[in-house]
Amino acid sequence: MNNQTDVLIIGGGFAGVNVAHKLSKGGLSVTLIDRKNYFEVTFAMLRNVADPKLLGDTPRKLYSDFIDGTFIQGNIISMNASEVTLENGKSISFKRAIIASGSRYESLPLAKSMTAFDYAERHQEIEENHKLLVSAKSVLLIGGGNVGVEFAGEIASAFPDKIITLAHSTSTLLDSMKPKAQQKALEQLTAKGVKVIFNRRFKKDGDSYKCSLSNDTIQADLVYECVGMKPNTEFLKNELANVLDKKGLVKVDEFMNVVGYKSLYALGDCSALDTLKHGYLSSVQGGMLAKSILTADKGKKVKAYSTPPVVVITVTGRDTGVAQFPFGVFTAKFLINLKQKDMGINNMYKMFGSLPNKLS
Template sequence: MICLNGERIEFEQVVIASGSRYPTLPLAKSMDAHSLNDREAELRQHYAQLKDATEILIIGGGVVGAELAGEIAYTFKDKVVTLVHRDKALLSGFSQKAQRKAHQQLEELGVQIKLNSDYQLCTKTQSYQDKHSTDTLKPDMVLCATGTKPNNAFLQQNFSYILNSKGLIVVNDTLQVVGKENFYALGDIADVGEAKLGYLAVEQGKYLAKSIVRKRQDKSVKAYKRNPFMALVPTGQKTGIVQTPFFTSTCKHLVNIKQKDLFITKTYKAFAK
Protein backbone atom coordinates (compact mmCIF):
# COMPACT_ATOMS: atom_id res chain seq x y z
CA MET A 1 0.00 0.00 0.00
CA ILE A 2 1.24 3.49 -0.88
CA CYS A 3 0.17 6.33 1.45
CA LEU A 4 -0.57 9.88 0.31
CA ASN A 5 2.84 10.98 1.62
CA GLY A 6 4.53 8.36 -0.57
CA GLU A 7 5.26 5.93 2.26
CA ARG A 8 4.96 2.29 1.22
CA ILE A 9 3.49 -0.20 3.70
CA GLU A 10 3.72 -3.92 3.03
CA PHE A 11 1.32 -6.38 4.63
CA GLU A 12 0.36 -10.03 4.67
CA GLN A 13 -3.26 -9.38 5.60
CA VAL A 14 -5.38 -6.25 5.69
CA VAL A 15 -8.68 -5.37 7.35
CA ILE A 16 -10.60 -2.61 5.59
CA ALA A 17 -12.74 -0.72 8.09
CA SER A 18 -12.93 2.71 6.48
CA GLY A 19 -16.56 3.22 7.51
CA SER A 20 -18.92 5.71 5.95
CA ARG A 21 -19.43 9.45 5.69
CA TYR A 22 -22.45 11.72 5.96
CA PRO A 23 -21.94 14.25 3.14
CA THR A 24 -25.21 16.05 3.94
CA LEU A 25 -24.78 16.04 7.73
CA PRO A 26 -21.24 16.76 8.99
CA LEU A 27 -22.82 17.28 12.41
CA ALA A 28 -23.16 13.49 12.62
CA LYS A 29 -19.90 12.53 10.88
CA SER A 30 -17.29 15.17 10.22
CA MET A 31 -15.83 15.52 6.74
CA ASP A 32 -13.00 17.87 7.73
CA ALA A 33 -12.06 17.49 11.41
CA HIS A 34 -8.92 15.35 11.87
CA SER A 35 -8.34 15.87 15.58
CA LEU A 36 -10.36 16.04 18.78
CA ASN A 37 -9.82 19.79 19.00
CA ASP A 38 -10.98 20.29 15.41
CA ARG A 39 -14.10 18.23 16.05
CA GLU A 40 -14.88 20.12 19.25
CA ALA A 41 -14.59 23.45 17.44
CA GLU A 42 -16.81 22.14 14.66
CA LEU A 43 -19.50 20.99 17.11
CA ARG A 44 -19.42 24.31 18.96
CA GLN A 45 -20.05 26.05 15.66
CA HIS A 46 -23.02 23.78 14.94
CA TYR A 47 -24.37 24.43 18.44
CA ALA A 48 -24.10 28.19 18.06
CA GLN A 49 -26.00 28.01 14.78
CA LEU A 50 -28.63 25.77 16.37
CA LYS A 51 -29.02 28.10 19.35
CA ASP A 52 -29.58 31.12 17.10
CA ALA A 53 -32.12 29.37 14.83
CA THR A 54 -35.86 29.85 15.29
CA GLU A 55 -37.19 27.30 12.80
CA ILE A 56 -35.30 24.07 12.16
CA LEU A 57 -36.02 21.67 9.31
CA ILE A 58 -34.82 18.07 9.53
CA ILE A 59 -35.00 16.12 6.29
CA GLY A 60 -35.09 12.34 6.72
CA GLY A 61 -37.08 10.41 9.32
CA GLY A 62 -34.74 7.50 9.89
CA VAL A 63 -32.88 6.80 13.13
CA VAL A 64 -30.62 9.86 12.90
CA GLY A 65 -33.41 12.23 11.88
CA ALA A 66 -35.77 11.01 14.61
CA GLU A 67 -33.06 11.24 17.29
CA LEU A 68 -32.06 14.74 16.15
CA ALA A 69 -35.65 15.97 16.16
CA GLY A 70 -36.22 14.60 19.64
CA GLU A 71 -33.01 16.00 21.14
CA ILE A 72 -33.53 19.46 19.65
CA ALA A 73 -37.24 19.67 20.54
CA TYR A 74 -36.56 18.51 24.10
CA THR A 75 -33.66 20.91 24.67
CA PHE A 76 -35.02 23.98 22.83
CA LYS A 77 -38.72 24.07 23.58
CA ASP A 78 -39.13 27.53 22.04
CA LYS A 79 -37.99 26.44 18.56
CA VAL A 80 -40.16 25.20 15.71
CA VAL A 81 -38.83 21.76 14.72
CA THR A 82 -40.16 20.16 11.54
CA LEU A 83 -39.28 16.60 10.53
CA VAL A 84 -40.06 15.59 6.94
CA HIS A 85 -39.85 12.06 5.55
CA ARG A 86 -40.49 10.55 2.12
CA ASP A 87 -42.04 7.35 3.44
CA LYS A 88 -45.50 6.78 4.92
CA ALA A 89 -44.03 6.28 8.41
CA LEU A 90 -40.94 7.27 10.37
CA LEU A 91 -38.17 4.73 11.03
CA SER A 92 -38.53 2.76 7.80
CA GLY A 93 -37.79 -0.93 8.39
CA PHE A 94 -38.89 -0.87 12.03
CA SER A 95 -42.02 -2.56 13.36
CA GLN A 96 -45.30 -0.68 13.05
CA LYS A 97 -45.47 -0.35 16.83
CA ALA A 98 -42.00 1.24 16.96
CA GLN A 99 -42.92 3.63 14.15
CA ARG A 100 -46.19 4.59 15.83
CA LYS A 101 -44.65 5.12 19.28
CA ALA A 102 -41.74 7.20 17.97
CA HIS A 103 -44.16 9.35 15.96
CA GLN A 104 -46.32 9.88 19.03
CA GLN A 105 -43.36 10.72 21.29
CA LEU A 106 -41.99 13.29 18.86
CA GLU A 107 -45.36 14.95 18.38
CA GLU A 108 -45.76 15.21 22.16
CA LEU A 109 -42.48 17.15 22.19
CA GLY A 110 -43.96 19.55 19.64
CA VAL A 111 -42.19 18.23 16.54
CA GLN A 112 -44.16 18.88 13.36
CA ILE A 113 -44.01 15.70 11.26
CA LYS A 114 -44.72 15.66 7.53
CA LEU A 115 -44.80 12.20 5.90
CA ASN A 116 -44.99 11.23 2.21
CA SER A 117 -43.20 14.47 1.45
CA ASP A 118 -40.17 15.47 -0.60
CA TYR A 119 -38.91 18.95 0.26
CA GLN A 120 -36.33 20.45 -2.07
CA LEU A 121 -34.53 23.79 -1.95
CA CYS A 122 -35.90 26.45 -4.31
CA THR A 123 -32.96 28.75 -4.99
CA LYS A 124 -35.19 31.59 -6.27
CA THR A 125 -37.14 31.93 -3.03
CA GLN A 126 -34.53 30.36 -0.72
CA SER A 127 -37.27 28.15 0.67
CA TYR A 128 -38.00 24.43 0.76
CA GLN A 129 -40.96 23.26 -1.31
CA ASP A 130 -42.69 19.91 -1.19
CA LYS A 131 -42.84 18.23 -4.61
CA HIS A 132 -46.14 16.57 -3.73
CA SER A 133 -47.98 19.67 -2.52
CA THR A 134 -47.77 23.44 -2.46
CA ASP A 135 -46.39 23.51 1.07
CA THR A 136 -43.38 25.77 1.57
CA LEU A 137 -41.00 26.05 4.53
CA LYS A 138 -38.47 28.81 5.29
CA PRO A 139 -36.25 27.39 8.05
CA ASP A 140 -33.27 29.17 9.62
CA MET A 141 -31.36 25.90 9.78
CA VAL A 142 -31.60 22.68 7.75
CA LEU A 143 -30.24 19.30 8.85
CA CYS A 144 -30.34 16.74 6.06
CA ALA A 145 -30.28 13.21 7.51
CA THR A 146 -30.84 11.24 4.33
CA GLY A 147 -28.17 8.59 4.60
CA THR A 148 -24.49 7.72 4.58
CA LYS A 149 -22.08 6.83 1.80
CA PRO A 150 -19.26 4.26 2.12
CA ASN A 151 -15.70 5.58 2.28
CA ASN A 152 -14.41 3.73 -0.76
CA ALA A 153 -12.63 6.43 -2.82
CA PHE A 154 -9.22 4.86 -2.12
CA LEU A 155 -10.42 1.59 -3.65
CA GLN A 156 -11.84 2.98 -6.88
CA GLN A 157 -8.64 3.03 -8.96
CA ASN A 158 -7.28 -0.47 -8.35
CA PHE A 159 -9.91 -2.43 -6.45
CA SER A 160 -13.27 -1.32 -7.79
CA TYR A 161 -14.02 -4.96 -8.66
CA ILE A 162 -14.46 -5.85 -4.97
CA LEU A 163 -17.32 -3.34 -4.63
CA ASN A 164 -20.99 -4.00 -5.30
CA SER A 165 -23.49 -1.63 -6.91
CA LYS A 166 -23.94 0.22 -3.60
CA GLY A 167 -20.22 0.80 -3.23
CA LEU A 168 -19.86 -1.75 -0.44
CA ILE A 169 -17.12 -4.37 -0.29
CA VAL A 170 -18.42 -7.86 -1.04
CA VAL A 171 -17.42 -10.33 1.70
CA ASN A 172 -18.07 -14.02 2.31
CA ASP A 173 -19.34 -15.67 5.49
CA THR A 174 -15.96 -15.22 7.23
CA LEU A 175 -15.79 -11.49 6.32
CA GLN A 176 -13.08 -12.24 3.76
CA VAL A 177 -13.22 -10.06 0.68
CA VAL A 178 -14.50 -12.11 -2.24
CA GLY A 179 -11.66 -12.56 -4.73
CA LYS A 180 -8.89 -11.40 -2.35
CA GLU A 181 -7.67 -14.11 0.00
CA ASN A 182 -5.72 -11.78 2.32
CA PHE A 183 -8.29 -8.95 2.40
CA TYR A 184 -11.02 -8.63 5.04
CA ALA A 185 -13.68 -5.96 5.57
CA LEU A 186 -16.17 -5.02 8.26
CA GLY A 187 -18.48 -2.24 9.42
CA ASP A 188 -20.15 0.36 7.23
CA ILE A 189 -17.83 -0.27 4.27
CA ALA A 190 -18.70 -3.98 4.04
CA ASP A 191 -21.78 -5.79 2.75
CA VAL A 192 -22.00 -8.03 5.80
CA GLY A 193 -25.73 -8.64 5.63
CA GLU A 194 -26.79 -6.99 8.87
CA ALA A 195 -27.74 -3.50 10.04
CA LYS A 196 -25.17 -0.70 9.93
CA LEU A 197 -24.97 -0.10 13.68
CA GLY A 198 -21.95 0.65 15.84
CA TYR A 199 -22.31 -2.25 18.25
CA LEU A 200 -22.48 -4.69 15.32
CA ALA A 201 -19.24 -3.32 13.87
CA VAL A 202 -17.64 -3.99 17.26
CA GLU A 203 -18.92 -7.58 17.17
CA GLN A 204 -17.56 -8.01 13.65
CA GLY A 205 -14.19 -6.71 14.82
CA LYS A 206 -14.05 -9.17 17.72
CA TYR A 207 -14.94 -12.04 15.42
CA LEU A 208 -12.43 -11.04 12.77
CA ALA A 209 -9.55 -10.60 15.24
CA LYS A 210 -10.08 -14.13 16.55
CA SER A 211 -10.53 -15.55 13.05
CA ILE A 212 -7.30 -14.06 11.70
CA VAL A 213 -5.36 -15.43 14.68
CA ARG A 214 -6.88 -18.89 14.15
CA LYS A 215 -6.05 -18.83 10.43
CA ARG A 216 -2.44 -17.89 11.13
CA GLN A 217 -2.35 -20.88 13.49
CA ASP A 218 -3.75 -23.09 10.69
CA LYS A 219 -6.94 -23.68 12.65
CA SER A 220 -10.46 -23.86 11.26
CA VAL A 221 -12.67 -20.77 11.31
CA LYS A 222 -16.42 -20.74 11.85
CA ALA A 223 -18.64 -18.48 9.76
CA TYR A 224 -19.66 -15.12 11.20
CA LYS A 225 -23.11 -15.36 12.77
CA ARG A 226 -25.25 -12.48 11.55
CA ASN A 227 -27.16 -10.72 14.31
CA PRO A 228 -30.92 -10.10 14.22
CA PHE A 229 -32.04 -6.48 13.97
CA MET A 230 -32.08 -4.64 17.29
CA ALA A 231 -32.12 -0.90 17.84
CA LEU A 232 -32.50 1.69 20.59
CA VAL A 233 -33.74 5.07 19.40
CA PRO A 234 -34.05 7.94 21.93
CA THR A 235 -36.62 10.61 21.04
CA GLY A 236 -35.41 13.26 23.44
CA GLN A 237 -33.97 12.78 26.92
CA LYS A 238 -37.04 11.19 28.51
CA THR A 239 -38.55 8.97 25.81
CA GLY A 240 -37.57 6.54 23.06
CA ILE A 241 -38.20 3.10 21.62
CA VAL A 242 -36.37 -0.22 21.83
CA GLN A 243 -36.86 -2.89 19.16
CA THR A 244 -35.61 -6.46 19.48
CA PRO A 245 -36.55 -9.64 17.57
CA PHE A 246 -38.90 -10.48 20.45
CA PHE A 247 -40.56 -7.21 21.44
CA THR A 248 -40.85 -3.47 20.97
CA SER A 249 -40.85 -1.34 24.10
CA THR A 250 -40.79 2.22 25.39
CA CYS A 251 -39.61 1.11 28.86
CA LYS A 252 -37.60 3.98 30.37
CA HIS A 253 -35.08 1.60 31.95
CA LEU A 254 -34.22 0.12 28.54
CA VAL A 255 -34.26 3.43 26.69
CA ASN A 256 -32.01 5.02 29.33
CA ILE A 257 -29.22 2.57 28.47
CA LYS A 258 -28.36 4.77 25.50
CA GLN A 259 -30.12 7.94 26.56
CA LYS A 260 -27.88 8.93 29.44
CA ASP A 261 -24.81 9.63 27.26
CA LEU A 262 -25.40 8.00 23.85
CA PHE A 263 -22.88 5.24 24.72
CA ILE A 264 -20.00 7.77 24.78
CA THR A 265 -18.67 6.55 28.15
CA LYS A 266 -18.89 2.90 27.12
CA THR A 267 -17.10 3.54 23.83
CA TYR A 268 -14.40 5.67 25.49
CA LYS A 269 -13.67 2.98 28.06
CA ALA A 270 -13.50 0.29 25.39
CA PHE A 271 -10.99 2.18 23.24
CA ALA A 272 -9.01 3.63 26.15
CA LYS A 273 -7.93 0.21 27.43
Protein backbone atom coordinates in the same frame (compact mmCIF):
# COMPACT_ATOMS: atom_id res chain seq x y z
CA MET B 1 9.14 5.77 2.02
CA ASN B 2 7.70 2.29 2.49
CA ASN B 3 7.01 0.71 5.90
CA GLN B 4 5.85 -2.88 6.33
CA THR B 5 3.31 -4.18 8.81
CA ASP B 6 1.73 -7.55 9.59
CA VAL B 7 -1.89 -6.46 9.96
CA LEU B 8 -2.96 -3.04 8.68
CA ILE B 9 -6.35 -1.79 9.82
CA ILE B 10 -7.86 0.91 7.63
CA GLY B 11 -10.24 3.11 9.63
CA GLY B 12 -10.57 3.59 13.38
CA GLY B 13 -14.35 3.54 13.74
CA PHE B 14 -16.33 1.04 15.81
CA ALA B 15 -15.22 -1.90 13.63
CA GLY B 16 -11.56 -0.93 13.21
CA VAL B 17 -10.91 -0.01 16.85
CA ASN B 18 -12.48 -3.19 18.18
CA VAL B 19 -10.63 -5.47 15.77
CA ALA B 20 -7.37 -3.62 16.62
CA HIS B 21 -7.99 -4.01 20.36
CA LYS B 22 -8.86 -7.72 20.17
CA LEU B 23 -5.98 -8.61 17.80
CA SER B 24 -3.49 -6.77 20.01
CA LYS B 25 -4.87 -8.55 23.07
CA GLY B 26 -4.38 -11.82 21.16
CA GLY B 27 -0.70 -11.03 20.65
CA LEU B 28 -0.67 -9.77 17.05
CA SER B 29 1.13 -6.60 16.13
CA VAL B 30 -1.25 -4.22 14.37
CA THR B 31 -1.09 -0.82 12.70
CA LEU B 32 -4.24 1.32 12.67
CA ILE B 33 -4.52 4.14 10.18
CA ASP B 34 -7.15 6.89 10.15
CA ARG B 35 -7.36 10.37 8.64
CA LYS B 36 -8.54 11.65 12.06
CA ASN B 37 -6.42 11.56 15.20
CA TYR B 38 -9.40 10.69 17.44
CA PHE B 39 -12.09 8.04 17.81
CA GLU B 40 -15.62 9.35 18.32
CA VAL B 41 -18.87 7.72 19.48
CA THR B 42 -21.13 8.81 16.61
CA PHE B 43 -24.30 8.00 18.58
CA ALA B 44 -23.57 10.93 20.89
CA MET B 45 -22.96 13.63 18.30
CA LEU B 46 -26.53 14.89 17.93
CA ARG B 47 -26.82 15.52 21.68
CA ASN B 48 -23.29 16.95 21.60
CA VAL B 49 -24.42 19.59 19.08
CA ALA B 50 -27.81 20.25 20.69
CA ASP B 51 -26.26 20.81 24.14
CA PRO B 52 -22.44 20.50 24.20
CA LYS B 53 -22.15 20.90 27.97
CA LEU B 54 -24.06 17.65 28.69
CA LEU B 55 -21.42 15.27 27.28
CA GLY B 56 -18.53 17.67 26.66
CA ASP B 57 -15.66 15.92 24.88
CA THR B 58 -16.44 12.51 26.40
CA PRO B 59 -17.52 10.99 23.03
CA ARG B 60 -13.99 11.64 21.65
CA LYS B 61 -10.59 10.25 22.56
CA LEU B 62 -7.21 10.47 20.86
CA TYR B 63 -6.24 7.11 19.35
CA SER B 64 -2.77 7.56 20.79
CA ASP B 65 -4.32 7.57 24.29
CA PHE B 66 -5.89 4.12 24.08
CA ILE B 67 -4.90 2.06 21.03
CA ASP B 68 -2.44 -0.79 21.56
CA GLY B 69 -0.13 -1.11 18.59
CA THR B 70 0.89 1.56 16.12
CA PHE B 71 -1.37 4.44 15.12
CA ILE B 72 -0.71 6.47 11.96
CA GLN B 73 -2.75 9.53 11.02
CA GLY B 74 -3.15 9.64 7.27
CA ASN B 75 -5.64 9.71 4.43
CA ILE B 76 -5.47 6.64 2.19
CA ILE B 77 -6.00 7.55 -1.44
CA SER B 78 -5.24 4.21 -3.10
CA MET B 79 -4.79 0.55 -2.27
CA ASN B 80 -3.88 -2.78 -3.85
CA ALA B 81 -3.53 -6.30 -2.43
CA SER B 82 -0.24 -5.55 -0.68
CA GLU B 83 0.11 -1.80 -0.19
CA VAL B 84 -1.75 1.42 0.62
CA THR B 85 -0.78 4.89 -0.59
CA LEU B 86 -1.39 7.95 1.55
CA GLU B 87 -2.24 11.47 0.43
CA ASN B 88 1.20 12.64 1.66
CA GLY B 89 2.86 10.33 -0.89
CA LYS B 90 4.00 7.68 1.61
CA SER B 91 3.09 4.04 1.20
CA ILE B 92 2.71 1.18 3.68
CA SER B 93 2.90 -2.45 2.67
CA PHE B 94 1.21 -5.20 4.64
CA LYS B 95 0.80 -8.96 4.86
CA ARG B 96 -2.91 -8.67 5.72
CA ALA B 97 -5.25 -5.68 5.67
CA ILE B 98 -8.66 -5.09 7.24
CA ILE B 99 -10.81 -2.51 5.46
CA ALA B 100 -13.01 -0.73 8.03
CA SER B 101 -13.32 2.68 6.38
CA GLY B 102 -17.01 3.09 7.27
CA SER B 103 -19.36 5.69 5.85
CA ARG B 104 -20.10 9.42 5.77
CA TYR B 105 -23.15 11.70 5.67
CA GLU B 106 -22.21 14.36 3.12
CA SER B 107 -25.29 16.47 3.82
CA LEU B 108 -24.80 16.27 7.62
CA PRO B 109 -21.07 16.53 8.33
CA LEU B 110 -21.72 17.38 11.96
CA ALA B 111 -22.57 13.67 12.44
CA LYS B 112 -19.19 12.46 11.14
CA SER B 113 -16.81 15.27 10.34
CA MET B 114 -15.55 15.62 6.77
CA THR B 115 -12.91 18.26 7.58
CA ALA B 116 -12.12 18.38 11.33
CA PHE B 117 -9.57 15.58 11.54
CA ASP B 118 -7.89 16.96 14.64
CA TYR B 119 -9.40 16.58 18.15
CA ALA B 120 -9.34 20.32 18.94
CA GLU B 121 -10.76 21.24 15.52
CA ARG B 122 -13.62 18.81 16.05
CA HIS B 123 -14.41 20.36 19.44
CA GLN B 124 -14.56 23.74 17.70
CA GLU B 125 -16.77 22.36 14.92
CA ILE B 126 -19.31 21.09 17.46
CA GLU B 127 -19.34 24.48 19.26
CA GLU B 128 -19.90 26.33 15.96
CA ASN B 129 -22.77 24.04 14.98
CA HIS B 130 -24.30 24.57 18.43
CA LYS B 131 -24.14 28.38 18.03
CA LEU B 132 -25.94 28.14 14.66
CA LEU B 133 -28.65 26.08 16.31
CA VAL B 134 -29.00 28.51 19.23
CA SER B 135 -29.63 31.41 16.87
CA ALA B 136 -32.28 29.62 14.74
CA LYS B 137 -35.95 30.11 15.64
CA SER B 138 -37.17 27.42 13.25
CA VAL B 139 -35.53 24.14 12.23
CA LEU B 140 -36.41 21.74 9.41
CA LEU B 141 -35.06 18.19 9.52
CA ILE B 142 -35.31 16.25 6.28
CA GLY B 143 -35.37 12.48 6.75
CA GLY B 144 -37.21 10.52 9.42
CA GLY B 145 -34.73 7.67 9.82
CA ASN B 146 -32.78 7.10 13.01
CA VAL B 147 -30.65 10.25 12.59
CA GLY B 148 -33.54 12.64 11.81
CA VAL B 149 -35.72 11.23 14.61
CA GLU B 150 -32.95 11.39 17.23
CA PHE B 151 -31.85 14.88 16.20
CA ALA B 152 -35.43 16.22 16.30
CA GLY B 153 -35.78 14.79 19.82
CA GLU B 154 -32.48 16.24 21.04
CA ILE B 155 -33.27 19.70 19.64
CA ALA B 156 -36.78 19.62 21.16
CA SER B 157 -35.32 18.63 24.56
CA ALA B 158 -32.67 21.35 24.49
CA PHE B 159 -34.88 24.08 22.97
CA PRO B 160 -38.58 23.49 23.77
CA ASP B 161 -39.53 26.85 22.20
CA LYS B 162 -38.12 26.31 18.72
CA ILE B 163 -40.40 25.52 15.79
CA ILE B 164 -39.22 22.05 14.72
CA THR B 165 -40.49 20.24 11.63
CA LEU B 166 -39.45 16.73 10.68
CA ALA B 167 -40.27 15.78 7.08
CA HIS B 168 -40.13 12.19 5.88
CA SER B 169 -40.58 10.74 2.39
CA THR B 170 -42.77 7.76 3.37
CA SER B 171 -45.81 7.45 5.64
CA THR B 172 -44.00 6.15 8.77
CA LEU B 173 -40.88 7.20 10.67
CA LEU B 174 -37.97 4.77 11.12
CA ASP B 175 -38.75 2.75 7.97
CA SER B 176 -36.62 -0.26 8.90
CA MET B 177 -38.13 -0.68 12.39
CA LYS B 178 -41.25 -2.49 13.57
CA PRO B 179 -44.64 -0.67 13.35
CA LYS B 180 -44.89 -0.31 17.15
CA ALA B 181 -41.49 1.41 17.28
CA GLN B 182 -42.51 3.71 14.41
CA GLN B 183 -45.76 4.68 16.14
CA LYS B 184 -44.22 5.20 19.60
CA ALA B 185 -41.43 7.38 18.20
CA LEU B 186 -44.02 9.52 16.40
CA GLU B 187 -46.06 9.93 19.61
CA GLN B 188 -42.97 10.82 21.66
CA LEU B 189 -41.76 13.46 19.19
CA THR B 190 -45.23 14.94 18.76
CA ALA B 191 -45.57 15.20 22.55
CA LYS B 192 -42.36 17.28 22.53
CA GLY B 193 -43.89 19.69 20.04
CA VAL B 194 -42.16 18.39 16.89
CA LYS B 195 -44.37 18.72 13.81
CA VAL B 196 -43.93 15.53 11.75
CA ILE B 197 -45.00 15.63 8.10
CA PHE B 198 -45.08 12.51 5.93
CA ASN B 199 -44.81 11.82 2.19
CA ARG B 200 -42.67 14.89 1.62
CA ARG B 201 -39.44 14.94 -0.36
CA PHE B 202 -37.96 18.42 0.07
CA LYS B 203 -35.14 19.80 -2.09
CA LYS B 204 -33.52 23.22 -1.89
CA ASP B 205 -35.20 25.71 -4.24
CA GLY B 206 -33.76 29.23 -3.91
CA ASP B 207 -34.33 30.47 -0.34
CA SER B 208 -36.83 27.77 0.54
CA TYR B 209 -37.31 24.02 0.22
CA LYS B 210 -39.78 22.56 -2.29
CA CYS B 211 -41.43 19.14 -2.12
CA SER B 212 -41.20 17.19 -5.38
CA LEU B 213 -44.24 15.07 -4.38
CA SER B 214 -46.74 17.73 -3.29
CA ASN B 215 -45.21 21.02 -4.55
CA ASP B 216 -45.43 22.43 -0.96
CA THR B 217 -42.70 24.83 -0.01
CA ILE B 218 -41.24 25.31 3.46
CA GLN B 219 -38.81 27.79 4.97
CA ALA B 220 -36.74 27.45 8.12
CA ASP B 221 -33.81 29.32 9.66
CA LEU B 222 -31.80 26.11 9.75
CA VAL B 223 -32.18 22.95 7.67
CA TYR B 224 -30.55 19.59 8.42
CA GLU B 225 -30.59 16.98 5.66
CA CYS B 226 -30.46 13.72 7.60
CA VAL B 227 -30.28 11.46 4.56
CA GLY B 228 -27.78 9.78 2.27
CA MET B 229 -25.16 7.59 3.89
CA LYS B 230 -22.23 6.80 1.54
CA PRO B 231 -19.50 4.17 2.00
CA ASN B 232 -15.91 5.50 2.19
CA THR B 233 -14.53 3.23 -0.50
CA GLU B 234 -13.38 5.64 -3.22
CA PHE B 235 -9.72 4.76 -2.48
CA LEU B 236 -10.39 1.24 -3.83
CA LYS B 237 -11.61 2.45 -7.23
CA ASN B 238 -8.18 2.71 -8.89
CA GLU B 239 -6.67 -0.67 -8.25
CA LEU B 240 -9.40 -2.80 -6.66
CA ALA B 241 -12.59 -1.64 -8.41
CA ASN B 242 -13.59 -5.29 -8.90
CA VAL B 243 -14.24 -5.70 -5.15
CA LEU B 244 -16.98 -3.04 -5.07
CA ASP B 245 -20.67 -3.73 -5.64
CA LYS B 246 -23.15 -1.29 -7.27
CA LYS B 247 -23.59 0.63 -4.00
CA GLY B 248 -19.85 1.01 -3.55
CA LEU B 249 -19.75 -1.55 -0.71
CA VAL B 250 -16.87 -4.02 -0.46
CA LYS B 251 -17.98 -7.54 -1.43
CA VAL B 252 -17.08 -10.16 1.18
CA ASP B 253 -17.59 -13.87 1.75
CA GLU B 254 -18.91 -15.52 4.94
CA PHE B 255 -15.45 -15.23 6.55
CA MET B 256 -15.32 -11.44 5.97
CA ASN B 257 -12.64 -12.03 3.33
CA VAL B 258 -12.81 -9.60 0.44
CA VAL B 259 -14.07 -11.71 -2.47
CA GLY B 260 -11.06 -12.97 -4.44
CA TYR B 261 -8.40 -11.79 -1.90
CA LYS B 262 -7.39 -14.08 0.97
CA SER B 263 -5.17 -11.41 2.56
CA LEU B 264 -7.90 -8.74 2.67
CA TYR B 265 -10.92 -8.46 4.96
CA ALA B 266 -13.74 -5.89 5.13
CA LEU B 267 -16.43 -5.20 7.72
CA GLY B 268 -18.67 -2.49 9.15
CA ASP B 269 -20.49 0.21 7.17
CA CYS B 270 -18.12 -0.02 4.16
CA SER B 271 -18.80 -3.71 3.57
CA ALA B 272 -21.71 -5.65 2.10
CA LEU B 273 -21.58 -8.06 5.07
CA ASP B 274 -24.94 -7.03 6.56
CA THR B 275 -27.64 -4.76 5.18
CA LEU B 276 -28.12 -3.20 8.63
CA LYS B 277 -25.55 -0.46 9.17
CA HIS B 278 -25.06 0.08 12.89
CA GLY B 279 -22.05 1.05 14.94
CA TYR B 280 -22.77 -1.54 17.57
CA LEU B 281 -23.00 -4.24 14.89
CA SER B 282 -19.74 -2.99 13.33
CA SER B 283 -17.98 -3.36 16.67
CA VAL B 284 -19.37 -6.88 17.16
CA GLN B 285 -18.18 -7.80 13.66
CA GLY B 286 -14.75 -6.46 14.66
CA GLY B 287 -14.63 -8.76 17.67
CA MET B 288 -15.72 -11.73 15.56
CA LEU B 289 -13.14 -11.05 12.85
CA ALA B 290 -10.33 -10.79 15.40
CA LYS B 291 -11.40 -14.13 16.87
CA SER B 292 -11.42 -15.75 13.40
CA ILE B 293 -7.96 -14.41 12.51
CA LEU B 294 -6.45 -15.55 15.83
CA THR B 295 -8.13 -18.98 15.48
CA ALA B 296 -6.88 -19.44 11.90
CA ASP B 297 -3.35 -18.45 12.96
CA LYS B 298 -3.40 -21.33 15.44
CA GLY B 299 -4.27 -23.68 12.55
CA LYS B 300 -7.79 -24.26 13.87
CA LYS B 301 -11.06 -24.29 11.91
CA VAL B 302 -12.81 -20.90 11.62
CA LYS B 303 -16.61 -20.52 11.97
CA ALA B 304 -18.47 -18.68 9.20
CA TYR B 305 -20.00 -15.29 10.13
CA SER B 306 -23.69 -15.09 10.89
CA THR B 307 -25.46 -11.87 11.90
CA PRO B 308 -25.95 -11.74 15.68
CA PRO B 309 -29.31 -10.70 17.19
CA VAL B 310 -29.48 -6.91 16.98
CA VAL B 311 -31.08 -4.56 19.51
CA VAL B 312 -31.85 -1.06 18.20
CA ILE B 313 -32.50 1.76 20.66
CA THR B 314 -33.64 5.06 19.18
CA VAL B 315 -33.83 7.92 21.64
CA THR B 316 -36.33 10.71 21.01
CA GLY B 317 -34.86 13.30 23.34
CA ARG B 318 -33.44 13.20 26.86
CA ASP B 319 -36.27 11.28 28.51
CA THR B 320 -37.92 9.02 25.91
CA GLY B 321 -37.13 6.47 23.22
CA VAL B 322 -37.96 3.09 21.71
CA ALA B 323 -36.02 -0.14 22.17
CA GLN B 324 -36.50 -2.83 19.53
CA PHE B 325 -35.45 -6.32 20.56
CA PRO B 326 -35.84 -9.40 18.30
CA PHE B 327 -38.82 -10.39 20.53
CA GLY B 328 -40.59 -7.01 20.88
CA VAL B 329 -40.59 -3.21 21.14
CA PHE B 330 -40.44 -1.43 24.52
CA THR B 331 -40.41 2.10 25.86
CA ALA B 332 -39.58 1.35 29.53
CA LYS B 333 -37.07 3.83 30.94
CA PHE B 334 -34.65 1.23 32.27
CA LEU B 335 -34.26 -0.20 28.75
CA ILE B 336 -34.01 3.17 26.99
CA ASN B 337 -31.44 4.20 29.60
CA LEU B 338 -29.06 1.53 28.28
CA LYS B 339 -28.33 4.13 25.60
CA GLN B 340 -30.01 7.29 26.88
CA LYS B 341 -27.94 7.78 30.04
CA ASP B 342 -24.65 8.63 28.33
CA MET B 343 -25.51 7.76 24.69
CA GLY B 344 -23.56 4.50 24.93
CA ILE B 345 -20.19 6.19 25.48
CA ASN B 346 -19.01 4.20 28.52
CA ASN B 347 -20.09 0.87 27.03
CA MET B 348 -18.20 1.48 23.80
CA TYR B 349 -14.94 2.43 25.52
CA LYS B 350 -15.34 -0.52 27.89
CA MET B 351 -15.58 -2.83 24.87
CA PHE B 352 -12.25 -1.38 23.68
CA GLY B 353 -10.65 -1.97 27.09
CA SER B 354 -10.62 1.75 27.90
CA LEU B 355 -12.56 4.55 29.58
CA PRO B 356 -13.89 7.81 28.12
CA ASN B 357 -12.15 11.10 28.88
CA LYS B 358 -13.48 12.80 32.02
CA LEU B 359 -16.21 15.42 31.58
CA SER B 360 -14.57 18.80 32.15
